[in-house]
Each structure stands twice: as structure tokens, then as C-alpha cells.
Amino acid sequence: MLDNKVAIVTGASSGIGRAIAKKMIEAGATVIGVARSEDKLQSVKEWLGENFHYKVADVSEYERALQVVREVYEEFGRIDILVNNAGITQDTLLARMDKEKWQKVIDVNLGGVFNYTKAALTYMMKQRSGVVINISSVVGLYGNAGQANYAASKAGIIGFTKSLAKEVGKRGIRAVAIAPGFIETPMTENIPENLKKLALESIPLGRFGQPDEVANVVVFLASDLASYITSTVIEVHGGLAF
Numbered sequence: 001m002l003d004n005k006v007a008i009v010t011g012a013s014s015g016i017g018r019a020i021a022k023k024m025i026e027a028g029a030t031v032i033g034v035a036r037s038e039d040k041l042q043s044v045k046e047w048l049g050e051n052f053h054y055k056v057a058d059v060s061e062y063e064r065a066l067q068v069v070r071e072v073y074e075e076f077g078r079i080d081i082l083v084n085n086a087g088i089t090q091d092t093l094l095a096r097m098d099k100e101k102w103q104k105v106i107d108v109n110l111g112g113v114f115n116y117t118k119a120a121l122t123y124m125m126k127q128r129s130g131v132v133i134n135i136s137s138v139v140g141l142y143g144n145a146g147q148a149n150y151a152a153s154k155a156g157i158i159g160f161t162k163s164l165a166k167e168v169g170k171r172g173i174r175a176v177a178i179a180p181g182f183i184e185t186p187m188t189e190n191i192p193e194n195l196k197k198l199a200l201e202s203i204p205l206g207r208f209g210q211p212d213e214v215a216n217v218v219v220f221l222a223s224d225l226a227s228y229i230t231s232t233v234i235e236v237h238g239g240l241a242f
């Protein structure tokens with residue numbers, strides 16, 4: 001489905017991003033993973049083999065994003081797919097949220113999407129083709145107490161994606177957001193058991209999602225099977241009701 005495609009996946013050292021890298025490689029792509037931890041990226045490389053490459057970078061750094069994407073273009077000759085997946089949480093009620101917790105989450109989750117999309121767009125416009133897939137969250141659509149910073153960043157991603165789709169559709173570039181629900185990854189493993197139990201009760205499928213179940217959707221959206229899908233949000237949450 002993705003034979004000979006070159007994909008950049010941010011946050012590919014863990015959880016959903018790592019699963020996206022695996023599924024894309026299985027579908028025939030070459031993947032360049034971006035994250036801060038070289039150790040974790042190296043173990044993904046050992047796991048996935050020669051079609052996985054990586055760049056160590058903090059997605060919130062704009063100049064570094066330009067450099068990383070330029071290097072990928074020079075080394076691989078094209079950029080077909082960008083998956084903006086890197087993200088963090090710094091949860092606390094708004095009444096207790098300091099400016100630092102607000103800014104950090106916005107800079108990484110939303111700033112990172114701007115940085116890598118801006119960098120990759122130059123090459124996609126030249127190619128007159130490309131797909132940008134942004135990992136938002138159900139929290140960006142419906143909100144969640146204790147996550148005003150995260151929700152704002154994830155809602156921002158949706159507005160960004162739809163605007164981008166309108167700007168570049170005629171250049172053969174698609175932009176789509178995915179809003180996962182509760183997926184079992186290191187990000188969610190420390191959520192208190194009582195909250196997990198409560199969340200489970202509102203999921204019709206009766207279980208949390210697995211990273212591969214988000215990755216499958218990413219592969220579909222990145223492929224030509226999704227050639228008429230742009231400017232939309234695909235929810236992957238087992239029917240989670242809010």
C-alpha cells in the first residue's frame with residue numbers, strides 16, 4: 001500500500017508512533033522517526049531494521065525541524081508522508097496550571113505540528129503530492145477536566161489541519177487529523193485505576209485501544225485508498241461517549 005513512499009513520523013520512539021512506523025514499514029514505506037531519546041530510537045531501529053531511520057530532535061525547535069526535514073529530503077529524495085504524532089501531557093486543573101505547563105504542552109503538541117508541516121510542505125509543494133496526518137485526540141474535540149492545555153493543543157491541531165487542507169488541496173496534498181480515544185501506551189499507563197475503570201464504562205467496545213489500531217488507520221489514510229479524504233477528523237475510540 002505504501003511501496004516506495006518516504007514517511008517522517010514524529011514521536012516514533014514509543015507507543016502509537018512506534019506502531020505507526022512498524023505498520024508503515026510493513027506496508028512498504030521507508031520511515032524516518034523523530035524523537036528526543038536516541039536510546040529509544042535505536043531500539044526501534046533494532047526492532048524494525050533497515051527501513052527505519054531516525055533523527056534525534058525536539059519537535060518544538062523550529063530551526064532543527066527545518067534542518068531535519070531538509071536532511072531527509074537530501075538523503076531520501078522525496079517526502080511523501082508526514083505524521084505529526086509527538087505529544088506530551090502535563091495534566092492539572094486550570095486553577096493550578098502555571099504558565100510553564102501551558103506553554104510547554106502548546107509548544108510541543110501544536111508548535112511541533114507547525115514546525116514539521118511548514119518544513120515538509122516546501123518539498124511536498126514542489127512534488128505536487130503529499131499527505132500530512134496529524135494525531136489529535138478526542139480530548140481536542142470534547143475537552144477533559146485537568147487537560148485544558150492538552151485539549152487546546154489538540155483542538156488547535158484540528159483547526160490547523162482543516163486550514164492546511166484548504167490551502168494545499170489543489171497542489172495534490174491531503175491533510176487529515178486522527179482523534180484517538182484511550183490507547184494503551186506509556187502516556188496512559190500512569191492514569192489512576194479508578195479513572196481507567198470509569199473511562200472503560202463509557203467505551204461500547206469494552207476495552208482500551210491498542211497502538212496498532214491507530215496505526216492501521218494512519219496507513220490507510222496515507223495510502224491511495226484514501227485519495228478523496230482530506231480536511232477531516234477520523235475518530236478512533238471504540239465508540240467512547242462523552
Ligand code: NAP
Nearest residue numbers: 011013014015016035036037058059086087137183185187
Ligand atoms: P508516548 O508513548 O508517551 O509517546 C510520545 C512520543 O512523543 C515519544 O516517542 C516521545 O519521544 C515523543 N516526544 C515527546 N515530546 C517530544 C518532543 N518535544 N520532541 C520530539 N518527540 C517528542 O505517547 P502515545 O500515547 O504514543 O502518544 C502519541 C500521540 O498520540 C500523542 O500526540 C498523544 O497526544 C496522542 N494521543 C494518545 C492517546 C492515548 O490514549 N495514548 C490518545 C489520544 C491521542 P521522546 O520522549 O524520545 O522525545
